[in-house]
Amino acid sequence: MKVTLIFGILVVHTMLKEYKTSVWELFKEKIELNGFICSPKDYVFTPSITTSKTVCAIRCTMNDSCASLFYDPSSLKCFGCNLSYNTGELNKTLPGSLYYDTNEILTTTYGPSFYFSGPKEQTFEEAVVYCVGQNAHVVEAETTEENEYLKTYFKNQQLLTGYEIWLGITDNDVEGVWKWNSSGEPLGGFFNWGVDMPTNKTFRNCAKFSEGRRRKWTDFQCMKRINMFTFCERYTDTCYVDKMILAIWMD
The missing domain is CATH 3.10.100.10 (Mannose-Binding Protein A, subunit A)
Structure with a gap:
């Protein structure tokens, strides 16, 4: 009985430790690029979605809470963020990226x-x-x-x-x-x-x-x-x- 109890405590302790670690890793995770940061608490939708740039942009466009987005083509992950990052500059080239001002993505519909x-x-x-x-x-x-x-x-x-x-x-x-x-x-x-x-x-x-x-x-x-x-x-x-x-x- 004592052995079982100790074993149970160890299992629970291990699970809590793993959970704490996973939560810590989640909140430690963020997208940061030349001062642009979006932490998990600011995500509009989770970064686990695999998609294309355009679908990523459309997903953000469709969500009123999405002020900005990040797209990682290596993992195809789309990060929607409720914070707005705008330096006011058009076509500002950053190392390893391309920055778009809010006017850079144009969409419209006509008929079908x-x-x-x-x-x-x-x-x-x-x-x-x-x-x-x-x-x-x-x-x-x-x-x-x-x-x-x-x-x-x-x-x-x-x-x-x-x-x-x-x-x-x-x-x-x-x-x-x-x-x-x-x-x-x-x-x-x-x-x-x-x-x-x-x-x-x-x-x-x-x-x-x-x-x-x-x-x-x-x-x-x-x-x-x-x-x-x-x-x-x-x-x-x-x-x-x-x-x-x-x-x-x-x-």
């Missing part, structure tokens, strides 16, 4: 489509690869209504000033025959080319929303990346709430 911003300064191929990696495709304006919505949205985003945006069409297969990049289907009756566009030159097989208020379509060289902005489109039945968030990508 959810649109979200990707990296800047990408070639068309890089934009395609990025969007596909997020289960999406480079933005496609397939109707007059969708095109007008996107033009107005792009026009009203200060972050996009001076940038041109890749459009998901190419005439790579047959010169002058423009197709939607995601499906390979030819354009239907709708298009929004600018004056004297497309030029149908053999070295201009991609297209973009031109810079400025009109955002007309312009054929363009696929390998160009200067002043280019990637926008992705994903079909969804879920309505996302657009909210300013801050992200620190720990790349």
Whole structure:
């Protein structure tokens, strides 16, 4: 009886010790990068979720308590934080990371489509690869209504000033025959080319929303990346709430 009691006390003691250690390790854990810190007590959702950058950003966007987030691509962990970290600087490069101000992540919806911003300064191929990696495709304006919505949205985003945006069409297969990049289907009756566009030159097989208020379509060289902005489109039945968030990508 005495041996059993002692054994029971030892087991309980060991369990409490392990529990205390695990709790201590949990609260000792934090994400810290150049002064940006989020401790477990400030987590909006747990860091055990494995996901992509975009899903991580959307998860934070959907949660009113999420003021900022951290994403670790090595473990695919997403850390939502209820504290806001904002130095007021755009595109501030930190060692081993990229810091985004709260205006850096753009999302919007129209009909069944959810649109979200990707990296800047990408070639068309890089934009395609990025969007596909997020289960999406480079933005496609397939109707007059969708095109007008996107033009107005792009026009009203200060972050996009001076940038041109890749459009998901190419005439790579047959010169002058423009197709939607995601499906390979030819354009239907709708298009929004600018004056004297497309030029149908053999070295201009991609297209973009031109810079400025009109955002007309312009054929363009696929390998160009200067002043280019990637926008992705994903079909969804879920309505996302657009909210300013801050992200620190720990790349």
